[in-house]
Amino acid sequence: MSDTPTITQRPTILVVDDEPLNLQLVRNVLHADYRLIFAKDGRSALTLASTVAPDLILLDVMMPGLTGYEVCRTLKADERTRHVPVIFVTALADQADEALGLECGAVDYITKPISAAIMKARVRTHLSLVRIEELQATRMEAIRCLGTAAEYKDNETGLHVIRMSQYAHVLALAAGYGAAQADDVLHAAPMHDIGKIGVPDAILQKPGKLTEAEREVMKEHPRIGAEIIGNHPSSLFRTARTIALTHHEKWDGSGYPNGLAGADIPHVGRIVALADVFDALTSARPYKPAWPVEDALEFIRSESGTHFDPALVDLLTQCLPQMLEIKARWAERDEKSPAG
Ligand code: C2E
Ligand code: SIN
Ligand code: SIN
Ligand code: FE
Ligand code: FE
Numbered sequence: 001m002s003d004t005p006t007i008t009q010r011p012t013i014l015v016v017d018d019e020p021l022n023l024q025l026v027r028n029v030l031h032a033d034y035r036l037i038f039a040k041d042g043r044s045a046l047t048l049a050s051t052v053a054p055d056l057i058l059l060d061v062m063m064p065g066l067t068g069y070e071v072c073r074t075l076k077a078d079e080r081t082r083h084v085p086v087i088f089v090t091a092l093a094d095q096a097d098e099a100l101g102l103e104c105g106a107v108d109y110i111t112k113p114i115s116a117a118i119m120k121a122r123v124r125t126h127l128s129l130v131r132i133e134e135l136q137a138t139r140m141e142a143i144r145c146l147g148t149a150a151e152y153k154d155n156e157t158g159l160h161v162i163r164m165s166q167y168a169h170v171l172a173l174a175a176g177y178g179a180a181q182a183d184d185v186l187h188a189a190p191m192h193d194i195g196k197i198g199v200p201d202a203i204l205q206k207p208g209k210l211t212e213a214e215r216e217v218m219k220e221h222p223r224i225g226a227e228i229i230g231n232h233p234s235s236l237f238r239t240a241r242t243i244a245l246t247h248h249e250k251w252d253g254s255g256y257p258n259g260l261a262g263a264d265i266p267h268v269g270r271i272v273a274l275a276d277v278f279d280a281l282t283s284a285r286p287y288k289p290a291w292p293v294e295d296a297l298e299f300i301r302s303e304s305g306t307h308f309d310p311a312l313v314d315l316l317t318q319c320l321p322q323m324l325e326i327k328a329r330w331a332e333r334d335e336k337s338p339a340g
Helices: 020-030 042-052 068-077 095-101 116-154 160-176 180-189 192-197 210-219 221-229 235-246 267-282 293-302 310-318 320-329
Strands: 012-016 037-041 056-060 086-090 110-113
Touching: 012 020, 012 042, 020 037, 020 116, 020 320, 037 042, 042 056, 042 068, 056 068, 068 310, 068 320, 086 116, 086 210, 095 110, 110 116, 116 160, 116 180, 116 192, 116 235, 116 267, 160 267, 160 310, 160 320, 180 235, 180 267, 192 210, 192 221, 235 267, 267 293, 267 310, 293 310, 293 320, 310 320
Parallel strands: 012 037, 012 056, 056 086, 086 110
Antiparallel strands: none
């Protein structure tokens, strides 16, 4: 990034105050780093906020006409402006007023008389927090695209990916994962079969049983997936890589690609193995019809301790009501009508 950003790259700040001297003060503090737009009352602030789309708003509380609180509430009620962080600039330094400001949806407040250092620091902090939120939203969207891309090759609806990720999330929480770790599982699980991108359609979409040679090609998808996901050090991508690589390992060591057994299989891999098969069995595939839930459960229980981690099979049984709720919510259209 450049040290001397061009005018268009500078964030825009809307500064609202009925006192011209205060506007001048803020101008002196911020004009070198930001594009500033001024409003001297609440009405024109609201108009400018929706037309100029500022990155941040510095808002005086006590103004003739609309007060800062009223302006803030209106901004937060409007779809076009609700995401813009509002910082109150207030002479009312008592705590009740600060609380009221935050209740209106402001992210922060600065008290008058204004300290240049504090104003610069608060503005910088809140602009970078917005940047982080944008990056996170973009990242989640990129991940969703990646998961859906793989799914498109063998299931046009993408619902398998949604269902199995939610099953895995429920199992992770039941297994005692913290909220953040369970969220990693929820967001990483959609990429479990990303490696299927590297498998020819003729094999993936074959209506019948695979030959031994075709199965060997299919068994490459965990390794291909791990390679596609790569080695990014974030916990989300590490979890995604682990899941892609280990979701076809089996508890007794007979799985692929590495023949890991028992506790040597990363726990998230064991969770996704169970979530994936539960959904694969209870859904139609090009090569098989959907099984009734009872048959799927019976099969999964019969594979407890051979294919699946027995502790997780118990958790699946305990969580069955939640599982069925997810299955019903994300049902394929033509599977919705028959009961079961
Ligand atoms: P998938 O369809 O997502 O299935 C994931 C896993 O669910 C399978 O891993 C398997 O453990 C389980 N599963 C799915 N359907 C059945 C079933 O009818 N019976 C049993 N006992 N288990 C089932 P697996 O076997 O390693 O297969 C991995 C992927 O290979 C499958 O993903 C699918 O894309 C493909 N595949 C497997 N078998 C066949 C087949 O007979 N024909 C075709 N066209 N593809 C297959
Ligand atoms: C946890 O993350 O709380 C459990 C993970 C594990 O068992 O590997
Ligand atoms: C887990 O395996 O329990 C979580 C892995 C991680 O977040 O790095
Ligand atoms: Fe798979
Ligand atoms: Fe799958």
